[in-house]
Amino acid sequence: MRVKKYIVDSMPDALQKIRSDLGKDAVILNTKEIRIGGFLGLFSKKKIEVIAALDTQASTNKAKPILKQEIKTPIAQAQATAASVLAQISSVAVLEEPLPYVPDVILNHMPPIVVDKSVAKDDTVLTEIRQMKEMMSKLASRSQFTAVERHPILAALEEQLIAQEVSPLIIQQVLDRVDDELLSSGDELTASNVHAIAKNYLLHLIKTDASKYIAADTKVVHFVGPTGVGKTTTIAKIAAEQVLKHHRKVGFITSDTYRIAAVEQLKTYATILNIPLEVVFSPQDLNKAFAQLKDRDLIFMDTAGRNFRNEMYVSELHALLQGRGKSETFLVLSLTTKYKDMKVITDNFSKFNLDKVLFTKMDETDSYGSIVNLLNDFPLKLSYVTNGQNVPDDITVADEHAIISLIMGATSDE
Known part of the structure; x- marks a missing residue:
C-alpha cells in the first residue's frame, strides 16, 4: 500500500493532488485541521492535513484477466447475487414516487445458496449478506412510512x-x-x-426528574444563544423571580457590547430591580467584574448574541464562560426558529457544556414539535418558556404535560 500525506488549504486542493499523484482509485484515510507558522501560537494559518493511500495490490488484482475456465464458487455466487440485489434496491431508492412496503420479499425469494462446509466459516461473506438484509429492511421501513395506507x-x-x-x-x-x-x-x-x-x-x-429551577448552590448562570431570541429580556424575568420570590441577592454581568442599546436595556432592568450591573468588553475584564459582585448570591451573565458560526466569537465566548464557582449554562432558543436551524445552533453551542434549554416566543407560534425533537436529539433539560415581553410576568416553568397536549390537540372523542 502506498500512503502519502498532504498539507493543503482546502479539500478541493487535496483531491486534485491525490488524483494527480495516486490516481482515481486512491482513498482518503484521515483529515484534520492544523495550524502552521505564526509566533507563539499567534498569526498562524489554518491548513488541512490529508492522508491518502493507494492499495497497489488491489490495483494489480483488478488488472488481472479472468480465465474462461475459471468457475465461480458458491460463495462467489452469493456475493454476486447480493451485489445484484443491492444494485436494484439502490436504483429504486432514488425514485421520487414512494415504494410500497415489501419487507424481505427479495431475500425470501432468492434461490437457496448451497455453501460447502469447508467455506461455511467465511465470516466476511456472511457479514456482507447480513448487512445487505439490514439495509433492505431499513429501505422497506422508510417506504412503509410514506406509502402505507393507514x-x-x-x-x-x-x-x-x-x-x-x-x-x-x-x-x-x-x-x-x-x-x-x-x-x-x-x-x-x-x-x-x-x-x-x-x-x-x-x-x-x-419528561425528566431533574429540577427546572436554578439550583440553590449555583453561583453563576450563563445565558447563550443566537441573535434575536430575547436573552436580555429573559434574564430580567428570571432575575425578578430570584429577587422577589426567592429573596436572593442578584448581580448582572453583560458582554453584549456589540448590539445597539443592549447595555442600556439591561441597565434599565437592573435599576428597576435594584441590581448591580458590570459591563465587560473582553475576558480580561471578568476578574474585576466578579470582584465587584463578590457579595452577590447569584450572578447572571448575558453574552452577546452574535453569529455562532464565527470562530472568533466562539473562542471569545468560551473564555467568558470559564468557571468561577458552581455554574449553569442555559441555551436560549426561539420557538419561531426552524428546527433545522435550531439543531445546528444547539450542536454549535454544545461545546460549552450546556445544562438546560429555555424556549422563548411561545406566544408567537402554534407549532411545538421542535421541543420534542430537540430534547430527543440532545441531552438537555427543560427549564422555562416565555410567552410575551412583559417583565416579570411572561415566563413560566415548562410543563411537559401542557406542551404534549398542545402538540397532540384534541381527539374526536373529546
Missing part, C-alpha cells in the same frame, strides 16, 4: 404530528408504539386509546 385514526394522528413539525423518525416511533400496545393489550383501536398511547410516549421522550 387506519383513519392513525392517519389523523400522523397528520397532527406532521403539522406540529415533529420529526418523521419520532412520528414513526409513535405509530409503532401505538401498534405494539394495542396488539399486546387487545384494546380497541379508538381515537382516545390512540391519543393516550401517543401522548404517553411523547411525554416519555421529554
